[in-house]
Amino acid sequence: MHDIREISRLFDMRAGFLHAHPYGSGHINDTYCASYDAAGLRLRFIHQRINHNVFHRPDLLMENIERVTHHSLHQLKEQQHPEAYRRTLTCVPCLDGKPFARDDDGNHWRTYPFIERTRSLDVVETAQQATQAARAFGAFQNLTATLPGPRLHETIPHFHHTAQRLAALQQAVLDDPLHRASAVMAEIDFALERSADCHRIIDLIAKGEIPERITHNDTKLNNVLLDDVTEEGVCVIDLDTTMPGSSLYDFGDMVRNSVALLSENATDLTSIGVRIDLYQALVNGYLSTAHFLNPQEKNHLAFSGKLLTLECGIRFLTDYLLGDCYFKIKTPTQNIDRCRNQFALVRALESRMPELEDLTACMAQKYDPDFP
Numbered sequence: 001m002h003d004i005r006e007i008s009r010l011f012d013m014r015a016g017f018l019h020a021h022p023y024g025s026g027h028i029n030d031t032y033c034a035s036y037d038a039a040g041l042r043l044r045f046i047h048q049r050i051n052h053n054v055f056h057r058p059d060l061l062m063e064n065i066e067r068v069t070h071h072s073l074h075q076l077k078e079q080q081h082p083e084a085y086r087r088t089l090t091c092v093p094c095l096d097g098k099p100f101a102r103d104d105d106g107n108h109w110r111t112y113p114f115i116e117r118t119r120s121l122d123v124v125e126t127a128q129q130a131t132q133a134a135r136a137f138g139a140f141q142n143l144t145a146t147l148p149g150p151r152l153h154e155t156i157p158h159f160h161h162t163a164q165r166l167a168a169l170q171q172a173v174l175d176d177p178l179h180r181a182s183a184v185m186a187e188i189d190f191a192l193e194r195s196a197d198c199h200r201i202i203d204l205i206a207k208g209e210i211p212e213r214i215t216h217n218d219t220k221l222n223n224v225l226l227d228d229v230t231e232e233g234v235c236v237i238d239l240d241t242t243m244p245g246s247s248l249y250d251f252g253d254m255v256r257n258s259v260a261l262l263s264e265n266a267t268d269l270t271s272i273g274v275r276i277d278l279y280q281a282l283v284n285g286y287l288s289t290a291h292f293l294n295p296q297e298k299n300h301l302a303f304s305g306k307l308l309t310l311e312c313g314i315r316f317l318t319d320y321l322l323g324d325c326y327f328k329i330k331t332p333t334q335n336i337d338r339c340r341n342q343f344a345l346v347r348a349l350e351s352r353m354p355e356l357e358d359l360t361a362c363m364a365q366k367y368d369p370d371f372p
């Protein structure tokens with residue numbers, strides 16, 4: 001717990017601090033929701049400590065976020081969007097005008113207005129929610145496609161380089177600092193058996209068949225806020241990893257996060273499976289806004305779901321072997337439990353892959369009759 005009243009003094013809040021509490025279920029940053037009094041009106045803000053063990057250059061990260069959010073707002077205003085202020089994050093400046101502040105302990109903090117009358121879901125409940133989330137992430141990529149200026153900073157280099165993630169796992173198995181590897185050999189073998197998969201997208205990117213785009217790279221369902229009433233995806237949040245990437249990383253992570261109807265934290269895996277209707281809802285939502293995709297990207301949408309699930313499982317497993325230094329955990333076995341959850345979903349996706357690929361091709365033709 002941090003002293004959020006103290007933190008609030010670092011920012012140009014123009015309202016009186018009332019109280020704050022930890023908020024959300026993100027694995028990386030420390031997020032607080034704070035209430036303020038503005039002449040009798042209650043306003044809420046998000047104060048967030050950027051995890052500098054994960055993001056080594058919070059200053060460059062915030063430079064990315066400022067550029068992306070300014071550009072979003074500019075575009076929304078050009079479109080005369082009636083709710084521009086609610087459709088993008090906005091950084092509240094700190095006292096010296098910067099979009100982040102440093103506390104006495106060397107932590108970096110940022111503040112966003114709370115986007116009211118929305119909610120974020122940890123587990124998708126309906127196909128409509130999946131469609132809306134996918135539409136929002138596709139629209140976000142449309143928006144970043146026109147970002148002027150230099151390439152964004154890579155806030156975590158090689159973030160979705162799955163082959164490097166596998167290599168990091170192999171290194172963790174060799175180092176095995178907590179002697180955990182022997183008990184999880186089945187999971188390690190599961191990952192190693194899929195080494196070829198880990199190279200597939202990277203090789204296509206290297207050959208230039210899949211283009212680099214500005215992508216979000218962390219398209220968990222709880223990183224998009226859905227309107228309380230209409231369930232429309234109103235605002236894409238958690239922009240820390242918005243940087244050069246592939247559209248397939250964004251789509252694949254949505255699949256990972258949505259089609260199982262089970263949280264990645266669930267430990268009872270008896271019911272884990274792929275809900276084809278939810279996959280269809282995701283493809284439909286994504287293709288309805290991501291008009292820029294080339295045929296190779298469309299061809300790999302179904303595979304990307306399996307790849308990002310495998311990659312996330314590999315990351316949970318690596319973190320478990322290295323002593324749970326990266327992802328926040330609530331129980332000592334949570335990272336290995338999450339790994340098993342993800343690998344069970346990989347198996348389920350593998351068993352339905354032909355169906356998922358056929359369905360993707362049908363949907364791609366619906367949006368583009370020339371699609372092969």
Ligand code: ADP
Binds near residue numbers: 027028115223
């Ligand atoms: P993490 O990187 O730890 O996942 P997030 O930026 O995703 O952190 O924030 C954690 C949670 O806080 C989100 O899932 C969402 O529920 C909530 N949240 C973050 N920013 C806002 C905002 N501006 N308005 C409303 N809720 C927010």
Ligand code: GN1
Binds near residue numbers: 223
């Ligand atoms: C982390 O920050 P959060 O909780 O939205 C992680 C993602 C993982 C996800 C797994 C910067 O996302 O890459 O897919 O956990 N973010 C970072 O739940 O590593």
Ligand code: MG
Binds near residue numbers: 220
């Ligand atoms: Mg998040």
